[in-house]
Amino acid sequence: MAPRKIVPHQDYGFFAPDSVTRRVWGYPTTPLVGIQRATVIEELDPNLIAAVDDTGDNYSRLNTRYARTVQYFASVAFADARTVLKLADVLVKIHSKAIGHEPVGGGRYDANDPASQLWILVTGWHSVLKAYEVFGPGKLSAEEERQYWAECAIAAEFQTCDPADVPRSREEVHAYFEAWRPRLAASEAAQRMMDHLLDGVNAVVPRAGLLGVVRPLANATLRRATIATLPQHMRDLAGVRQSRATDVLVTLWLRGLMRIAARSLPVQRHLLAVLSPRTLPVIEPHWYGVPAVNPVVLTPDQARHQWGYVRPAEAHLELRARQAQRVFGDGLAPSDEGLLESQSVLGRLA
Structure with a gap:
C-alpha cells in the first residue's frame, strides 16, 4: 500500500512499466552503488x-550534485515524456557554462561535447547494470541485455551524443571502455576527487537521525563495494588499494542487505528521501503500480513533435556560442544562465 496519494505521471515516458530499464534502474543498488560508481569512473x-574541478561544487555541495544526478537519471527512466524533454533542454543550458581549458592536455573542454556526453551516458548505464548484477539479482539474459542497451540508445536522445554510437551488447561495451583506456588519466585533481566521491555517504547523509548513526559503517561498506566493482587498471589510476578478500566479503555482505531492501518499499523510500528527496515522486508511481493518466510509451521523435523541443545537439546554439566567446574570446567566466533556471526543474542549488 502506498504511504500517501501518489500523483500519476501524464504518460509512461519512453520506457514501459515492464521494461528491463525500469527493472534495473528501480532496484535499490542504483542510488547506493551504481550512481556512485559512475561518478567515480567519470573523473x-x-x-x-x-x-x-573548476567549479569545486563536488566539494562544497556534493549532496546537491548527487541528488540532482539521481533525479535526472531516474526521470529519464520513470518520468513522463514532457518532464524528460524539459530536463534535457535545461541540461544543455547548464552544460553551456561548463567550458574552459583542460590543464593536462592543454586543450579545451566542453560538457556538451558529444564524446563527453557519450562517456557519461555509457558509464552511468554500465555502472547501474554492474551494481545490479554484482549486488542484486544477478546477470540479465542475453536478450534482456540487448534490450537494456537498445533502451540506453533511447536515453542517448536526451543528451548531445549520437544514439548510433551507443554500444548494443556486452562485447561492444567492453570494446568501448577498452578504446577509452589510452585516453584515461588520473591527475592529482582526479585522484583527490575520486577519493572524495568514494566517501560520498559522509557528504550526502546527514549526521542526525538513524542513518546518521550508521553513516560510518554505510560509508565504509559502499566505498569498498564500489571499489570491488572497478577493474584493476582503474584502481591503479585512482591510487586505491583493496584486497580480493575484501572484494568478496563486501560483495556478500552488501548483496544480502540489498535483498532485504528490495523486499521493503518503506526502506527504499526512506533511503531515497535522504539521498534525493525530489526523486521520490518520479519513481513512486512505478514502485506502487500507479498507471499513467495516458498509459502510452512515446518515442523521442513523437514527444519532441508534440511539445516542440529540438534534439539536445541542436539546442541553444546561440547561448553556447555566447558562452564560448565569453570564456575563450573575452577571457571572462561563463554566465550562470541555465544554472539558475534549473532550480525550478531540479531544485535549489544549495
Missing part, C-alpha cells in the same frame, strides 16, 4: 575532471 576523463 578519469581529463575533460570531465577539468570541468568538475
